[in-house]
Structures are given as structure tokens and as C-alpha cells.
């Protein structure tokens with residue numbers, strides 16, 4: 001029997017006023033306990049909490065400011081080794097108010113440069129292509145990349161996922177109050 005266990009995390013990033021201090025904190029709230037456990041299971045947990053949705057907030061991001069690195073421990077709390085891990089990224093527009101000029105979610109994501117993207121102590125950045133051709137790896141590139149078949153997590157083992165993102169310093173005033181909510185989904189497969 002092939003069990004597949006997934007977890008999602010959300011990263012909310014909103015561009016703030018120029019010069020406003022970056023405000024970032026880490027919250028986690030358990031919203032489901034959806035993993036049905038039976039003998040010989042995979043059980044992926046973050047921070048030892050089961051079926052969790054974690055949210056990382058970065059509001060009032062100033063141009064040039066970095067959020068993170070956030071370290072998210074991925075623990076296989078089950079009794080079966082997970083052979084492979086997939087990581088997926090998606091985002092939706094999540095603007096503040098008032099928002100005089102509305103930029104698209106893709107435009108905002110393209111200004112969020114990915115500085116750190118580690119899993120199990122190795123950087124995944126080389127697996128991300130500069131799909132939009134702007135010269136750096138950004139959240140748009142993450143969304144349109146496929147990170148599948150990564151090394152898995154053995155039973156009772158933990159691997160850390162680490163991410164940090166910087167708002168590009170050339171971000172213009174029109175981006176004020178524009179933001180995205182990025183969801184990172186981790187799927188551990190037997």
C-alpha cells in the first residue's frame with residue numbers, strides 16, 4: 001500500500017511603505033488532523049505537530065529587506081521510510097489596503113528573490129531555473145518549477161527545510177500594498 005502524506009505551509013508577503021521596518025513572525029496553527037494512521041504508515045509532521053498548516057508572515061516588507069531564513073523541520077513520525085519527497089509552490093494575490101496601483105501576483109512574485117532554499121542540508125536553488133529571465137531566482141520561478149523525487153525521510157528521521165526571500169531593492173512605489181500568499185506543499189511518498 002502506498003501512503004502519501006502531504007503538508008502545506010503558507011508564506012504571506014506584502015510590500016510595505018518604503019522605510020517601514022520588516023515585521024516577520026512565525027505562527028503555526030493546527031487546522032486539521034487529517035492523517036489516518038494504520039500499521040506501517042508515513043506520517044509527515046512539521047515541528048512535531050500533525051496535519052498542520054503553518055503560516056509565515058512578512059508584511060510591510062521594505063525593498064531590500066530579507067525575510068527568514070525560516071527553518072521548518074519535516075519529521076517522518078511514522079513507521080515506514082519515505083522514499084521520496086516532492087515540494088510544490090503556488091501563490092495567490094493577497095493585497096493590503098489601500099492599494100492605489102494594483103500589480104499582479106506574478107509581478108510581485110518576480111520581485112521576491114529566493115536567497116535560501118535548503119532541504120536536508122543541501123541547497124535546491126540549482127534545481128530552480130530563471131524561467132522569467134530576470135537574472136535571479138524568484139518566487140515566480142519557484143511556482144513554475146517542479147521539485148519532485150527529492151531524497152525521502154526515513155522513519156523517525158527529521159530533515160530541515162529552510163527558506164529565505166528578499167524583496168528586490170529596485171521594487172517601485174507602485175508595488176506598495178501588493179502582496180501574495182505563497183503555499184508550500186510537502187508530499188512524502190513511500
Ligand SMILES: [Ca+2]
Nearest residue numbers: 095102103178
Ligand atoms: Ca496586487
Ligand SMILES: [Ca+2]
Nearest residue numbers: 130134136138
Ligand atoms: Ca527569475
Ligand SMILES: [Ca+2]
Nearest residue numbers: 101174175176
Ligand atoms: Ca500597489
